[in-house]
Amino acid sequence: MKYCAFLRGVNVKGTNMKMAEVCEVFKNAGMKDVASVLASGNIIFSSEKSAQDLKIILEKAMSEYFNYEAFLFIKSVEEIESFWNSNPFDKNENLHIYAFVGHNEVEKVLMKEFESAEKTENEEGKIVNNNFYWQVPKGNTLDSTFGKILGKKNLKDQFTSRNINTFEKIMKKINS
Template sequence: MKYCAFLRGVNVKGTNMKMAEVCQVFKDAGMNDVASILASGNIVFSSDKKADELKKILEKAMSDHFSYEAYLFIKTQEEIESFWNGNPFGKDENLHSYTFVGNDGVEKVLMQEFENAAKADDEDAKIVNNIFYWQVPKGNTLDSTFGKILGKKSLKDQFTSRNINTFEKILKKF
């Protein structure tokens, strides 16, 4: 089966790694057809194992190799298609759209945080098919109230986010 692993916290705040080295860790852990998409920690691969088993194997391999606490979210090709196809926001040159990959139920936690946050004009969030989507004016991603909430340590093992365009690139790689 084909999968994509979304790594949390890669190449931010001092956790720097080369994607070629990450791919080698995946290969050494028994994954096949391994390739990276962008430098933000998106690794496509194939395996006969189930996603929950892969999560344990790959988090341990990444943690051991890079000496950090690795968090990965493993999704199937079908799930990736759902992320892409469910995007409720149209393309807009002035806005970024993000999709959140995470544990079951995290979309409700994120929506609660979003509803409690101060918002910029044109900032919006929606849940579609249990997937949380966020749209924010370009240049406001890290400065927005909600953007700052996303860095909370209490949430780091719950989700990671990607620009919606990343999902299109992943699907093309499949």
């Protein structure tokens, strides 16, 4: 079965990794057909194991190899397609759209945080098919109240986010 692992906190705040090394760690952990998409920690691979088992195996392998506390989220091809196809926002060159990958029901936690945050003009959060999407004006991602909430330490093992365009790139690579 084909999967994509979404790593949290890669190549930010001093956690620097070369994707070729990350792919090697995945191969050494028994994954097949391993490839990376972008430098933000998106690893496509094949395995017959369940997503739950893969999370444990790969977090351990990454933590040991890179000497950090690894958090990653494993999604199937169908789940990745759902992220792309369920996007509720129209493309706009002045706005970023993010989708959040995480544990079951993390979308409810994120919506609660979003609803209590101050918002800028055109900033929106929506849940579609159990996926949380956030639209924010370009240049405001890290400065917005919600953007700052996303860095909370108590949420670090719950989710990671990707620009919606990343899902398109992942799907193209999976289907090539």
